[in-house]
Amino acid sequence: MSGHGASGSKGLGTRAVQALALGVTFGMLYVATRLTPELEGELGAVAGVGFLLLAGTLMSELLETIGLPHLSGYLLAGIIGGPDVFKLVDHHTVNQLSPVNTLALALIALAGGVELKLSTLRQVAKSLTYAMVVQSLIVGVVMTLAMFVLGRFVPSFSNLATGPMLGVALLWGVLSITRSPSACMGILSQTRAKGPVATFALAFIMSSDIVVVVLVAAVMMLARPLINGSGGFSLHDVQDLGHELLGSIAFGTTLGLALAAYLKLVGRGLLLVLLAIGFVLSDFLRYVKVDATLAFMVAGFVVQNLTAQGPKLLHAIEQTGGIVFVVFFANAGAHLNVPLLQKFWQIALTLCVLRGLATYAAARLSSHLADDDAITRRWSWSSLVSQAGLALGLSITIGNAFPAVGEGFRALAIAAVAINEMIGPVLFKLALDRAGETRREEAEISRTSLLPPAEI
Amino acid sequence: MSGGVTLLLGLLVVAFVSSMLVGGRTIRGFGLPSGAEYLVLGVGVGPHGLGILPRSTVHAFAPVFVCAAAWLAFVIGLGYLIVGRRRVHVTRAVTGIVTATLVGAGVAAALFFALHALGVLSGFPRLALALASGFVGCETTRHTVRWVAERHGAQGKLSDWLADMARASALVPVLGLGALFAFVPDSPLGAFAAGWRVGAGAGIGTVMGLVAAVLLGREFRRDESWGILLGTSLLAAGVAMRLGLAAVATLFVMGLTLSLVSRHRLEIKFMVQGTEKPVLLPVALVAGACVDFDALPHIWALVAVALAARLLAEVVRGLLLVALVPAARPAGPRIGLGMASTGAISLALAYTLTVRLPGPASSAVLLLAAAGVLLGELIGPAELRHALERAGETHAVQAENEMEPLSLPSSALRASDYPDPQRRSDFPEGP
Numbered sequence: 054m055s056g057h058g059a060s061g062s063k064g065l066g067t068r069a070v071q072a073l074a075l076g077v078t079f080g081m082l083y084v085a086t087r088l089t090p091e092l093e094g095e096l097g098a099v100a101g102v103g104f105l106l107l108a109g110t111l112m113s114e115l116l117e118t119i120g121l122p123h124l125s126g127y128l129l130a131g132i133i134g135g136p137d138v139f140k141l142v143d144h145h146t147v148n149q150l151s152p153v154n155t156l157a158l159a160l161i162a163l164a165g166g167v168e169l170k171l172s173t174l175r176q177v178a179k180s181l182t183y184a185m186v187v188q189s190l191i192v193g194v195v196m197t198l199a200m201f202v203l204g205r206f207v208p209s210f211s212n213l214a215t216g217p218m219l220g221v222a223l224l225w226g227v228l229s230i231t232r233s234p235s236a237c238m239g240i241l242s243q244t245r246a247k248g249p250v251a252t253f254a255l256a257f258i259m260s261s262d263i264v265v266v267v268l269v270a271a272v273m274m275l276a277r278p279l280i281n282g283s284g285g286f287s288l289h290d291v292q293d294l295g296h297e298l299l300g301s302i303a304f305g306t307t308l309g310l311a312l313a314a315y316l317k318l319v320g321r322g323l324l325l326v327l328l329a330i331g332f333v334l335s336d337f338l339r340y341v342k343v344d345a346t347l348a349f350m351v352a353g354f355v356v357q358n359l360t361a362q363g364p365k366l367l368h369a370i371e372q373t374g375g376i377v378f379v380v381f382f383a384n385a386g387a388h389l390n391v392p393l394l395q396k397f398w399q400i401a402l403t404l405c406v407l408r409g410l411a412t413y414a415a416a417r418l419s420s421h422l423a424d425d426d427a428i429t430r431r432w433s434w435s436s437l438v439s440q441a442g443l444a445l446g447l448s449i450t451i452g453n454a455f456p457a458v459g460e461g462f463r464a465l466a467i468a469a470v471a472i473n474e475m476i477g478p479v480l481f482k483l484a485l486d487r488a489g490e491t492r493r494e495e496a497e498i499s500r501t502s503l504l505p506p507a508e509i
Numbered sequence: 510m511s512g513g514v515t516l517l518l519g520l521l522v523v524a525f526v527s528s529m530l531v532g533g534r535t536i537r538g539f540g541l542p543s544g545a546e547y548l549v550l551g552v553g554v555g556p557h558g559l560g561i562l563p564r565s566t567v568h569a570f571a572p573v574f575v576c577a578a579a580w581l582a583f584v585i586g587l588g589y590l591i592v593g594r595r596r597v598h599v600t601r602a603v604t605g606i607v608t609a610t611l612v613g614a615g616v617a618a619a620l621f622f623a624l625h626a627l628g629v630l631s632g633f634p635r636l637a638l639a640l641a642s643g644f645v646g647c648e649t650t651r652h653t654v655r656w657v658a659e660r661h662g663a664q665g666k667l668s669d670w671l672a673d674m675a676r677a678s679a680l681v682p683v684l685g686l687g688a689l690f691a692f693v694p695d696s697p698l699g700a701f702a703a704g705w706r707v708g709a710g711a712g713i714g715t716v717m718g719l720v721a722a723v724l725l726g727r728e729f730r731r732d733e734s735w736g737i738l739l740g741t742s743l744l745a746a747g748v749a750m751r752l753g754l755a756a757v758a759t760l761f762v763m764g765l766t767l768s769l770v771s772r773h774r775l776e777i778k779f780m781v782q783g784t785e786k787p788v789l790l791p792v793a794l795v796a797g798a799c800v801d802f803d804a805l806p807h808i809w810a811l812v813a814v815a816l817a818a819r820l821l822a823e824v825v826r827g828l829l830l831v832a833l834v835p836a837a838r839p840a841g842p843r844i845g846l847g848m849a850s851t852g853a854i855s856l857a858l859a860y861t862l863t864v865r866l867p868g869p870a871s872s873a874v875l876l877l878a879a880a881g882v883l884l885g886e887l888i889g890p891a892e893l894r895h896a897l898e899r900a901g902e903t904h905a906v907q908a909e910n911e912m913e914p915l916s917l918p919s920s921a922l923r924a925s926d927y928p929d930p931q932r933r934s935d936f937p938e939g940p
Contacts, residue, residue, distance in 0.1 A: 074720050078744065081716065085748040089697045099572050100747025107740025110733075111724075376736055 068118060075111040078104060079134070082141045101146035102153075102380060104134055109383035122482040124239040124382055128475060131386020142387045150384045156331030157381035158442060160374045161235045162346045163330070165259040166305075166353020167367045168241075177256050180423040180433075184257055185264055187419035188412065188437065189230050193268075195411035197226030199404060206400055209461020220279030221458050224451050227272040228444055228466060229408050231265050232258045234346070236439035236478050239378060242371065244482065248490030249429045254436030254481070262346055262443070263298070269447055270294040273454055280455050293342075301344040305351025308334070312352060313360035323369035346443070385441065385474070394468045401468035405476070408469075412437045428488050435484030439477025440470045545886040547790045548856065548879055551797020562798040570795075571864045572750065577792045578857035579746040579756040584785045585679050585854060586764025588778050597673045605674030608829060608848075609647045609681040612822040617643025619818035620811065620877075627807045634870040637689060641874045644685035645859045646819055646881045649675040650852030653885075657847075657893045665902035666836040671848070671893070679761075679854050686858045687711070687758025693866060696753040710754035711762045717745040718766025725773055734780060757861050789853045796860040800879050804872035815877045816884050823849045840896035847896045850889030851881050 082104050086097075105127075113126025134141040174181070201222035204210040210221055237258045241251055274290050308330075315326065330349070338345040357363035394401070416434035425433070448466035452459030485491045554561040567574075590597050621639035624630055630638060654672045657663055690696075691706035698706050721741040725734055742760055749759040768774045805811065827845025830837040837844055859878035863871040897903050 070723050070726075074724055077716065077720055078740075081713070081744065081748055085751050089751055097747070097751060099576055100744055100751055103740050103743025103745070103747050106736060107744055110736045110740060376739060379736060 068115060071111050071114050075108060075115065078107050078111065079139070079141070082134070083139065086141055097143055098146045098149045101142040102150065104141055105131060105150075105380050105383035105387065106376060108134055109379045113379075120483070120486070122240050122478045123243045124236060124478045125475065127379055127382035128386035128389075131383035132389055132391070133386075134383075135387030135389065135391075137389070137391035142384075147384060147387050150380065152332055153377060153380050153384060154442070155335045156328065157374070157377050158235065158346060159331040159335050159349050160327065160370050160377060161238050162349035163327075163353040164238055164242075164367060164370045164374065165234050165255070166309075166350040166355075167357045167363050167370070168238075168255050169259055169350075169354050169357065170363075171358045173252055174256055174260075177253055180253060180420070180425050180429065181256055181260065183419040183423040184253075184416065184433070185261060187422070188257075188261075188415045189264060189268065191415035191418070192230050192408065192411045193226040195226075196229035196404070196408055197222045199407045200225035203400060203403060207397075207461060207465060209458065209464070213458070216282070217280045217458065220276035220455075221462060223272050223276050223279070224455070224462065225404075227265075227268050228447055228451070229404075229411075230261070230268065231440060231444040231447060232261055232437055233439035233441040233443065233474070233477065234258050234262065235378075235381070235441050236474070236481070237436055239382065240436075240478055240481050240485070242374075242378075244485055244491040246485045246490040248485075248488060249426055250432045250436070250485060250488045251490050253429055253433050257433075258436060259350060262350065265443070265447075266298065266344060266347065267294065269450075273451065276455070280458060297342060297344055298347070300341070301338075301347035302351050304338065304343055305348040306355050308348065309352035309355025309359070312366065313356045313362045316356070316362040316365050317360070320365070323366075324373050327369060327373045389471050389474075390467050393464055394471050397465055397468040398472075401465060401472055404465075404469050405472045408473070409438055432484040432488045435480045438473055438480050440473040444470045444473075545793075545852075545882050547793040548797040548882055551794040552800055552879075553797075554794075555798030555800065557800065557802055562795075564799065567795055567798050574792055574795050575750060575756055575861050575864050576743065576746050577788045578861050579749075579760040580742060580788055581785060581792065581853050581857050582683060582757040583742050583760040583764040584781050584788075585683075586761035587768050587774070587781060589676060589679065589761075589765050590768055591774065591778060592669075592672055592676060594775065597676055598669075601670050601673035602677035604670075604830075604833070605649075605677030606680055608674070608826045609649070609678035611829075612819065612826055613643040613647030613681055613685065615643075615822035615825070616646050616815055616818045619814055623811055623814040627810060629805055629807055629811070630870060633692075633694065634868070637693075637866070638870040638873055641686065641689055641859075641862055641871070642815055642877045644682045644689070645855045645862075645874060645878045646815065646851060648678045648682050648851055648854050649848040649889075650850050650854070650885075651675040651679075652852060653847075653850035653889050653893060657890055657897065661894055661897065661903040663894075663897045663903045665897075665900065667834075667840060667844075667900045668897060668902050670830075670834060670836055671844075675848065678848075682854055682858055683755075683758050683761045686862065687755040687761075689862075690753070690755035690758070690865060693753065698752050698754075706752075706754060709752065710749055710759045713745050713748055713754070714759040714762030715766050717741045718763040719770065721763070722767050722771040725771060725777065734777065738777070738781065753865070755861065755865070757858055785853075789857075792860065793853070793856050796856045796875065797879065799860060799863055799872075800876050801872040802876065804869045804876055808873060808876065811873065812877060812880045816880060819849060819881060819884070820846065820888075836900065840900040843892055844896040846888055847893030848889070849892070850885035851878070852885075855882060 082100055085100065108130040109127040111126075112130040113123035116126040116129065117123065131142070133139060136142065136144045136147065199222075201218060204213070204218055204221060204225075210218060213221065237254050240246070241255060270290060270293075312326075316323075335345045338348055353366065356366050413434045416437065417430065420430035420433060444466065448463050448470075452463040455462070482491075551562070552558055555567075556562075556564050590602075617639045620642050621635065624635050624639060629635070649671075651672065654668070654675045658668055658672075687710050688703075688707050691703045691710065696706060698709065701709070718741075721737055724737045724741075742763065745759050745763050746756040749756040767777065771777060802808065823845040824842055825845065826848060827837075827842035830844055831840070831842050855878045859871075859875040863875050865871075894903065
């Protein structure tokens with residue numbers, strides 16, 4: 054994501070140097086943490102960030118030699134150095150880096166919005182509509198049924214009666230239709246892929262955010278009487294949902310216009326503007342109960358499609374995001390709960406396989422209905438496997454809303470998302486390579502540098 | 510909004526404004542060479558002023574500011590041996606280091622005896638306060654020489670001497686504080702001798718400098734370079750902090766190593782030097798907010814002793830320069846006072862000390878450093894200008910035309926090898 058060189062341009066010597074540097078990186082922090090095991094917290098956080106950034110960058114470079122995406126390298130560095138394996142980065146540090154996650158998600162949403170050109174959306178509107186409906190229906194229904202059947206094997210759900218189990222299954226079904234905008238943007242940013250698969254992935258995943266928000270709210274209304282055995286449909290929930298959606302769009306439009314005006318009139322210090330948006334505005338939006346992801350996406354969309362400042366904003370985001378995204382994904386790897394994955398891996402893997410199959414079948418059907426070209430028909434499913442922050446965020450929301458089943462639901466979701474998080478990006482990059490949409494020469498030329506703060 | 514967010518937002522605004530000020534469109538020479546105005550602003554918004562920045566909030570973000578201070582040391586280490594495109598002259602560098610050490614020793618001795626006479630502190634804290642104050646107050650900020658040169662078009666042998674000496678003087682406070690940190694009681698590396706601890710700090714810097722040099726060595730790409738530089742420097746600073754070592758000294762060594770062994774030293778230097786002022790100004794502001802006027806009894810007497818000792822030591826330095834350097838003779842012994850300006854490194858080191866060793870002694874060091882910066886700002890540039898005028902190295906026409914500092918001589922502009930002529934900021938070294 055930070056835009057590293059293609060593997061072809063780097064020989065064995067370079068890789069050996071990178072492997073050695075990676076060993077030094079691990080070794081230095083290993084020695085420091087073993088010499089001062091009692092010191093965690095703030096002092097560990099600085100070294101932790103440095104480690105995640107450096108180890109993530111080097112690991113991604115090394116994994117590139119076997120065709121894996123950079124994102125997998127960042128994740129793997131985080132997993133190995135994280136609290137469950139070598140403990141170089143402790144839980145406190147992982148939690149302390151949550152502002153980086155907020156910033157990264159804001160940048161990803163903004164970049165996603167900027168990438169959504171109205172002309173492109175018009176081109177893929179038919180495919181998008183069919184895919185949205187068919188994917189939501191098939192994946193949602195299949196995964197609801199799967200959880201309803203397999204839920205009996207999950208310790209937390211084994212004693213549930215049919216009604217609550219159906220409620221849990223419905224929630225799982227809707228959770229399964231979430232995708233990962235961050236993984237999608239990460240792969241596209243690295244590969245600079247251009248073509249029908251990349252276009253479809255970007256348009257679908259970014260716009261599905263709105264659908265997911267609506268569906269989750271609707272399903273939670275449905276599941277509440279089933280799981281809690283009381284309550285029913287409330288117009289208040291619909292009102293809240295409407296407020297959130299309309300508020301996000303209104304705020305995003307305003308922000309987009311303000312950003313465009315700033316870009317046109319000032320045009321400097323964009324790094325600091327993006328940091329302020331990521332750190333401060335995200336918190337503010339959460340406070341006023343507006344969906345930050347949707348709002349930032351709309352802002353990016355407005356800048357791209359209603360003004361001429363889109364390329365400038367995208368350039369600034371790429372410059373800022375290069376380093377932020379490495380830390381974000383490496384931290385996501387460190388955040389991965391390995392013991393929980395060990396505990397639930399069989400059931401989680403089964404659910405992931407079923408979700409993958411359902412996604413594939415739905416993609417084939419929707420492509421057939423929309424009369425897509427052969428490449429889209431063959432590979433469009435690949436980008437829809439990844440799950441990450443959005444799914445985890447929703448699982449926490451669902452867990453909090455349904456405390457009776459929340460803990461088990463969240464644990465299973467974390468395990469399943471972990472698998473999808475690791476496999477999804479690999480599949481997507483593989484598909485882009487096979488579809489011939491990744492062009493290394495262009496990536497080499499067009500990758501932008503991360504300029505220092507004073508230069509942006 | 511929480512205090513932390515408010516602080517970050519405020520610092521972002523400061524950094525934003527400062528990045529605007531140092532941008533290519535601003536007037537050259539705008540602002541003070543030491544960044545003293547931000548120090549004063551910090552005092553104004555700190556607990557002793559308006560109270561907008563409470564100490565607890567600043568302390569919560571202390572590791573971030575220590576990292577920022579360490580980054581400054583990295584930038585200084587990276588450009589330590591280079592002025593513009595040329596290498597620093599060895600004789601001048603040695604002179605700078607030796608005279609800075611003498612100045613530091615003079616201030617430290619004066620303070621030690623004053624502390625003894627006033628009965629303030631005892632044992633290690635007394636010694637640490639005296640030594641640390643001597644170390645942090647002995648450098649000459651390289652920006653003063655450049656600032657005067659740019660505003661008054663100074664060029665010549667003496668200007669080069671002073672530029673090289675100022676640059677070299679940074680080594681003394683950085684390594685001095687690095688050594689002092691190693692002697693601090695209850696260090697996380699208490700099982701090792703102090704010599705090993707000093708070596709550990711330098712070793713971490715050297716290893717990470719080599720790692721960065723090797724990773725950047727084969728092909729220089731700015732996009733990769735930022736990830737590698739930030740990753741290695743944060744890791745080095747974080748490990749040093751974790752082990753109770755001076756992160757600033759470690760990163761200085763890292764920068765120095767990188768500049769010694771990397772074939773891309775100039776590209777890297779120009780790449781990172783633009784970050785110096787946007788990082789320095791928030792650090793100066795936070796250092797100002799942390800200044801404690803009630804750190805010790807008789808603190809103002811100690812401040813007076815330290816400042817008087819510094820001025821006296823500078824005059825001695827001037828005498829030495831006049832005696833040893835032919836180019837300095839026309840300028841007279843007051844040229845030493847022109848070297849009295851301290852800046853970024855003083856504040857950064859003093860602030861780092863307050864974080865590593867919180868207490869009245871380190872608070873006093875910060876206050877003394879702040880007072881030194883202000884005094885240096887009042888005396889240094891003016892004395893330097895007069896000294897260079899006496900040496901015949903300023904251009905009279907340009908000296909009269911102070912309101913238009915854009916009139917930098919073309920030869921000085923050519924000396925700057927900053928790659929983009931549109932982006933000549935305050936920082937690519939002209940002289």
